[in-house]
Amino acid sequence: MTFSSDDKRFMTRALELAEQGKYSAKPNPCVGCVIVQGNQVIGEGWHEKAGEAHAEVHALKQAGDAAISATAYVTLEPCSHQGKTSPCADALIGANIARVVIAMQDPNPLVSGQGIERLRAAGIDVSIGLMEEEAESLNTAFIHKMKTGQPFIMSKVAMSLDGKTAMASGESQWITGAQAREDVHRLRAQSDVVITGVGTVLTDNPQLTARDGLGNRVIKQPHIVVLDSKLKTPLDAALFNSGVGVTLLTCSTDVSAIQALRETGCNVEVVAADTKGQVDLQAVHKWLCEQPINRVMIEAGALLNGACLQAGLVDELIVYMAPSALGADARGAFAMPTISQLSDRIQLNYTSMDKMGNDIKLTYSVNKEA
Numbered sequence: 037m038t039f040s041s042d043d044k045r046f047m048t049r050a051l052e053l054a055e056q057g058k059y060s061a062k063p064n065p066c067v068g069c070v071i072v073q074g075n076q077v078i079g080e081g082w083h084e085k086a087g088e089a090h091a092e093v094h095a096l097k098q099a100g101d102a103a104i105s106a107t108a109y110v111t112l113e114p115c116s117h118q119g120k121t122s123p124c125a126d127a128l129i130g131a132n133i134a135r136v137v138i139a140m141q142d143p144n145p146l147v148s149g150q151g152i153e154r155l156r157a158a159g160i161d162v163s164i165g166l167m168e169e170e171a172e173s174l175n176t177a178f179i180h181k182m183k184t185g186q187p188f189i190m191s192k193v194a195m196s197l198d199g200k201t202a203m204a205s206g207e208s209q210w211i212t213g214a215q216a217r218e219d220v221h222r223l224r225a226q227s228d229v230v231i232t233g234v235g236t237v238l239t240d241n242p243q244l245t246a247r248d249g250l251g252n253r254v255i256k257q258p259h260i261v262v263l264d265s266k267l268k269t270p271l272d273a274a275l276f277n278s279g280v281g282v283t284l285l286t287c288s289t290d291v292s293a294i295q296a297l298r299e300t301g302c303n304v305e306v307v308a309a310d311t312k313g314q315v316d317l318q319a320v321h322k323w324l325c326e327q328p329i330n331r332v333m334i335e336a337g338a339l340l341n342g343a344c345l346q347a348g349l350v351d352e353l354i355v356y357m358a359p360s361a362l363g364a365d366a367r368g369a370f371a372m373p374t375i376s377q378l379s380d381r382i383q384l385n386y387t388s389m390d391k392m393g394n395d396i397k398l399t400y401s402v403n404k405e406a
Contacts, residue, residue, distance in 0.1 A: 037163055037164070037165060037166075039137070039163070039166045042075060043109070043137055043163075043166055044166065044167065046070050046072055046077070046109045046137075047109045047111070047139060047166050047167045048167070049068075049070050049077070049080070049109075050068040050069055050070045050091075050109045050110065050111050050139070051068060051111055051139070051167060051170050051171065051174065052068065053068030053069070053070070053080055053081065053082040053091065054066040054067050054068030054082055054083075054091070054111045054112075054171075054174055055068070055174060056068075056082050056084075056253075057082050057083050057084055057085075058174065058225075058226055059222075059225040059226060059246070059250070059253050059254065059255045059256065060084055060085050060253075060254040060255060060256045061083045061084060061085060061086060061256075062086070062226070062227075062228050062256055062329075062330065062331070063086060063178070063181075063228050063328050063330045064083060064086040064178075065083070065112055065174075065175040065178040066082075066083065066111070066174045066175055067082065067083040067090060067091040067092075067110065067111050067112045068080075068081070068082045068083075068091050068110075068111045069081045069090075069091035069092045069094070069095040069108060069109065069110045069111070070095065070108070070109045071095045071096065071098075071099045071103055071106050071107070071108050071109075071133075072106060072107045072108075072109065073099075073102050073103070073105070073106040073107075078098070078099040078100075078102045078103065078106065079094075079095035079096060079097070079098035079099030079100075079102075079103065080094070080095050080098060081093065081094025081095035081096075081097075082094065085254075085256070090114075090115065090124050091110065091111075091124075092110060092114055092124040092127055092128060093124065093127055095108070096127055096128070096131050099131075103131040103132070103133060104131070104132040104133075105132065105133075105134040106133055106134065106135075107133070107134065107135040107136070107137065108128055108133050108135070108136045108137070109136075109137045109166075110124075110136060110137070110138050110139070111138075111139045111140070111171045111174070112138070112139065112140060112142060112171065112175070113138050113140065113141045113142040113148070113149075113151045113152055113164075114127075114128055114136070114138075114151040114155065115142070115147065115151055116147060116150040116151040116153075116154050123151070123154075125151040125154040125155055126154070128155065128160070129154070129155065129158040129160065133160060134160065134161065135160065135161040135162075136155055136160055136161070136162050136163075137162075137163045137164075137166055138152065138162065138163065138164045138165075138166075139164075139165070139166055139167050139168055139170070139171035140164075140165070140168045140171040140172055141164065142182075143178070143179045143182040143183055144182045145182070145183075152164065176188060177330040177331035178330045180330070180351070181329075181330040185325060186321075186324075186325050187228070187229075187324050187325065187327075187329050187330055187331060187332045188330060188331050188332070188351050188352070189324075189332045189334065189344075189349050189350050189351050189352075190223070190227075190331070190332070190333050190334065190350070190351065190352040190353070190354060191333075191334040191336075191341055191344060191345070191350045191352070191353050191354070192220060192223060192333060192334065192335055192353075192354045192355075192356070193341060193353070193354070193356070193369045193370075194211050194212045194216065194220070194355075194356040194358070195211065195355060195356070195357060195358070195369045196211055196357070196358050196360045196361055196362045196366070197357060197358065197359060197360060197361055198361045198362060198363070198366075199368055199369055200361075200362035200363070200366035200367060200368060200369070201337070201338065201366075201367055201368065201369050202337075202366060202367040203362060203365075203366050203367070204365045204366060204367065211358045211360070211362075212356045212392075212395045213392070213393040213394050213395055214393065215249075215392040215393035215395065216356040216358075216392040216393065216395040216397065217248065217249075218248045218249025219249065219356070219392055219397065220335075220356070221246045221247055221248045221249050221250060222246070222249055222250060223333055223354065224244065224245070224246040224258055224333060224335075225246035225250055225253070225255050225257075225258070226331060227258045227331045227332060227333040228258060228259065228327075228329035228330055228331050228332065229258055229259050229260075229261050229324070229327070229329055229331075229332045229333070230244045230258045230259075230260050230261070230332075230333045230334075230335055231261045231262075231263065231320075231332060231333070231334045231335070231336065231340075232244060232260070232261075232263070232334075232335050232336045232340070233262070233263050233264075233336045233337060233339065233340040234262055234263065234264040234265070234266075234268050234269055235336075235337050235339065235340075236335070236336050236337050236340075237264075237269055237270075237273055237275065238268065238269075238270075239337070241273060241274045242274065242275065242335075243274050243275055243278040244258075244275055244278070244335060245257055245258075245278045245279075245280055246258065257278075257279070258280070258333065259280065259281045259282070259283065259329075260275050260278070260280060260281065260282045260283070261282075261283045261284075261285060262275070262282065262283070262284050262285070263285050263286075263315045263320065263340065264284050264285070264286050264288075264315075265286060265287050265288065265309070265313065265314045265315045266286075266288055267284070267286055267288045267290055267293040267294065267297065267304075269284060269297065271296060271297065271300055276300045276301065276302060281303070282301070282302045282303065283302070283303040283304070283305060284297060284302055284303070284304045284305070285305050285307050285315055285319075285320055285323065286304060286305070286306055286307070286315060287306065287308065287309035287313070287314070287315050288306070289306060294306075305323065307319040307320060307323060317343060317344060317347045317349060318347065320349075321347075321349055334350070337367070338367055338368050338369055338370055338371040339371045341369060341370050341371075342370035342371040342372040343371075343372075345370060345372065345382050345402070346372055346374070346375075346382070348404050350402050351401065351402060352387075352399065352400065352401055352402065353384060353399075353400045353401075353402060354397065354398070354399050354400075355369075355397070355398045355399075355400070356392065356395050356396070356397055356398075357395060357396045357397075357398060358394070359394055359395070382402065382403075383402075383403040384400035384401070384402060384403065385400060385401045385402075385403055386398075386399075386400055387399040387400055387401055
């Protein structure tokens, strides 16, 4: 299908609008909409928050009656089903829009194509596929969840040039510089859930909230999940005072400890144990699949990082590498004691590299077939 330079210009603007929702619209996808009449923009909108008006509704409200016979540029197929809000396809039809240009179809197999069919049945000219790759890159985790039923899981590691994440004493603040650390906060802000282990809580006492490098952006903070087999998390841990939801996944059945933690406002879920008496990672994955989430970020130490990689749970690995060496006694990034030969290695596929001040950010997808 052929698109004009003006089509590309207006869809580029719709994608810019959609990007504004990447910290607040989750677990819904990022969507932007531009309405054009006589080659002039008369309405713009983006999906700001789950449960609230979608991009098309915002843009139509701004356009008003001028939307009659106009063209709407939308980054994702308008919805055709009744959820917390009314179908956007019906809103476009009701506004007497003449043409709709869509970047990508809805990946949800239960609704994909139905919005397009509804628009065409109403006599609207519908074009699909303009800047599709750019639209998909905005919603990688949402697409993954719709296609697989599983959240997209990313693991983040900050390490030295010799692959170390902390000194032998546990000291690790800070291996990387300010730009890399701010980028980590942006990754948190894009995630629905941040997972860590109780070891990290005991050693670093982190908040795990998104705070730095975000400007004035609207942020929906990620839910914090701690894997804590023996319920060692202190009742005064910083994450309980961070103002965000916290869930502890444990295999302990210590009623008094569970009750004490719940009194802090923390949610405690008991899941299966593995053969070593630790929280079973497959049970954790099953629990995550049952949640209304798309993107999970792992921020943990070598034990949990290595275990998640070996269990095949990680889809993407992001490494912030600092130009320093910490020496042989420092702690490594991944503890994987069962890997003893090359044939057992975890294979990664290079995706991208970015410079973050004096550090380097490396992004890899994980080859789960290796």
